[in-house]
Amino acid sequence: xxxxxxxxxxxxxxxxxxxxNYYYEKQKITTSTEEDIDDNLPCPYQVLYHFNPENAExxxxxxxxxxxxxxxxxxxxxxxxxxxxGSGKYSVILAGLVPKLVKAGHWQFTHFxxxxxxxxALAQALVPLYVQNLDETDRMAQARKLSGYFQDNxxxxxxxxxxxxxxxxxxxxxxxxxxxxxxxxxxNDEQIRRKFIDxxxxxxxxxx
Numbered sequence: 001x002x003x004x005x006x007x008x009x010x011x012x013x014x015x016x017x018x019x020x021n022y023y024y025e026k027q028k029i030t031t032s033t034e035e036d037i038d039d040n041l042p043c044p045y046q047v048l049y050h051f052n053p054e055n056a057e058x059x060x061x062x063x064x065x066x067x068x069x070x071x072x073x074x075x076x077x078x079x080x081x082x083x084x085x086g087s088g089k090y091s092v093i094l095a096g097l098v099p100k101l102v103k104a105g106h107w108q109f110t111h112f113x114x115x116x117x118x119x120x121a122l123a124q125a126l127v128p129l130y131v132q133n134l135d136e137t138d139r140m141a142q143a144r145k146l147s148g149y150f151q152d153n154x155x156x157x158x159x160x161x162x163x164x165x166x167x168x169x170x171x172x173x174x175x176x177x178x179x180x181x182x183x184x185x186x187x188n189d190e191q192i193r194r195k196f197i198d199x200x201x202x203x204x205x206x207x208x
Contacts, residue, residue, distance in 0.1 A: 017053045017102050019094075019176070020110035020128040050090040053102070059095035062088070066096035073101065073174070077207040090178055101174065108168060111176040114183040118196045122157075123147040125175060129164045150199055151192075157199050158206035 069092070072079045081089045101107040112125035123146040127134070131142050149155035164173055187193055 017098060017109065019053070019098070020108075021125040022109075022111040022176075050088075050094060052091075052094040053098050056095040056099045059091060062092050062096050065092060066100060069093075069097045070100050070104075073097075073172075078204055093176060098174070106171050107174060108171045109174045109176065111178065113179045114177070114187060114196075116182075116186045116188075117147070118183055118187055118192070119150045119199075120144065120147040122196075123150060126160055126164070129167065129173065130160050132167060151195055153199075156206075157203040161203070161207065 069079065069081070081093065083089045098109060101109075108129065110125045110129060112121040115121050120143060123143040124140075127139050127143045127146060130146070131139075134142060146155065146160070150157065161173070183193065183196070187196075
């Protein structure tokens with residue numbers, strides 16, 4: 001089984017979904033050698049990979065939980081999804097909640113993983129919505145600049161979300177944080193971790 005990394009800012013044509021700053025892995029399916037097997041048939045199983053909007057039609061069994069998450073988006077601005085590793089948390093968001101929000105309309109999506117530098121990761125997720133019509137080089141430069149502003153609190157995260165709302169007055173934004181445990185396992189600077197948590201807590205107070 002091989003995998004291919006996609007480019008970021010993924011556009012899913014089937015559901016007309018764009019998730020900014022999102023990488024996903026598409027599997028090359030090893031088909032059977034049986035002559036009566038159609039090699040062109042898609043494989044619905046993702047094995048160890050997560051489901052995403054592109055293969056949402058094969059994602060079943062979480063309808064009740066997806067509906068609960070959908071209802072939470074109407075009343076909450078912060079929705080933690082907790083569970084054991086491999087339990088399908090990411091799949092239920094990307095292949096369940098996101099397509100449901102797309103169908104409802106007036107939603108846009110962006111994504112980050114904290115990695116070793118959570119401030120930069122967050123900035124890279126927000127820049128495509130915060131500053132429009134940048135090429136890749138300018139986007140990277142703007143992300144580094146915004147990351148610094150976040151760290152020294154020159155620009156609060158709440159101000160960035162306010163600007164995004166002005167840029168897209170008819171849309172709501174879902175910021176998807178994946179693998180948040182990386183915040184503790186990969187970011188070794190305790191001061192950075194404290195500043196980042198403070199940034200999030202201040203924003204949650206502004207958008208309860």
